[in-house]
Amino acid sequence: MFSRQGFLVPAMNEEELRQIIAKPAELAGHPLDEATIYVLAEDTKGREGALPLLQCALNCIWKGLAKGMTPAQTLDQIGGVGGAMAGEAQEVYDSLKPSEQAIARRLFLGLVQLGEGTKDTRRRVAIDCLISHQDHPEQVKRVIHQFSEPEVRLITCSTPYNGTETAEITHEALFDHWQLLNQWVEQSRSDLRFQRRLEDDAEYWEQNGRPEGCLWRPPELNVLRQHQERVGALITIAMEFLRHLSTLKRFGNSRKFSAKSRSGNNNFRDGR
Known part of the structure; x- marks a missing residue:
């Protein structure tokens, strides 16, 4: 001991x-x-x-x-x-x-x-x-x-x-x-499994220099957001992981919107 x-x-x-x-x-x-x-x-x-x-x-x-x-x-x-x-x-x-x-x-x-x-x-x-x-x-x-x-x-x-x-x-x-501890664990078992996986992946991402390729993609990103809304608190590194995911998704959506806008303008100039 x-x-x-x-x-x-x-x-x-x-x-x-x-x-x-x-x-x-x-x-x-x-x-x-x-x-x-x-x-x-x-x-x-x-x-x-x-x-x-x-x-x-x-x-x-x-x-x-x-x-x-x-x-x-x-x-x-x-x-x-x-x-x-x-x-x-x-x-x-x-x-x-x-x-x-x-x-x-x-x-x-x-x-x-x-x-x-x-x-x-x-x-x-x-x-x-x-x-x-x-x-x-x-x-x-x-x-x-x-x-x-x-x-x-x-x-x-x-x-x-x-x-x-x-x-x-x-x-x-x-x-x-301790009955209360057992109640907490049983009520949170699926969330805890998900959280351990999230923390492991966030730690791996951090230790390897935060590469974009280690970030989650949909549908996992959507599940992560639902998890965060449900449990509220995440450890700091897991929250950083989520913030980078959200930034990456916004950047991806912005690029898609810009591409569609350019395509629309080209069609307008071509008379289509």
């Missing part, structure tokens, strides 16, 4: 996992029973992103203890370790303003790798590629921070060796348990 700085952290063995679960509770004067330690360890053993999963579950357990609930009752109520993470995600989302919720929806959809006949998975993406042409970059980064701060860690931000800051969903348990 990766630390917040993007360095690889070795996976914990079972004993280390048990210590991380049990020790803080002991120090706080609320030792966990063996059954709870076992359940938490089994749910996270060998899984990437075990620490954020445990953190969410333990936070829920502490809150439950304050209300007089046993750890077992809390885990049953929240649906286990994965359910704790989903509950945390929903809590953060509900705390956002409506404009920020719209950004959060786009962010999470941008971090989903659609499965083709397989399960949907996480996708690591450069943060710049999560910012649409309509967004204020700082506002997007603030929303990312809401989901990535140490107390939450639902999104992991890192800066790999190339210096590009990236984001990814911390744990795939979110796909299994």
Whole structure:
């Protein structure tokens, strides 16, 4: 798994996992029973992103203890370790303003790798590629921070060796348990497939010097316009791609109109 700085952290063995679960509770004067330690360890053993999963579950357990609930009752109520993470995600989302919720929806959809006949998975993406042409970059980064701060860690931000800051969903348990995320994905699946294709082609066009030959033509251009009208926001490079397409089409129409005008004038002079 990766630390917040993007360095690889070795996976914990079972004993280390048990210590991380049990020790803080002991120090706080609320030792966990063996059954709870076992359940938490089994749910996270060998899984990437075990620490954020445990953190969410333990936070829920502490809150439950304050209300007089046993750890077992809390885990049953929240649906286990994965359910704790989903509950945390929903809590953060509900705390956002409506404009920020719209950004959060786009962010999470941008971090989903659609499965083709397989399960949907996480996708690591450069943060710049999560910012649409309509967004204020700082506002997007603030929303990312809401989901990535140490107390939450639902999104992991890192800066790999190339210096590009990236984001990814911390744990795939979110796909299994966060109903709102699953609703977003199912509602947007066809749009997401189209958008991934658009982004790939726009990136290829950009990397190769923006040649005219890489631009889409009708009927794809018409489908792209309909897509943009429907979803509204496109990432910056995709919007540039669309603008160049529109300019090229206007230029083509203008040349056709000029050719027809010249033809009409010639016919008039010839008396036809």
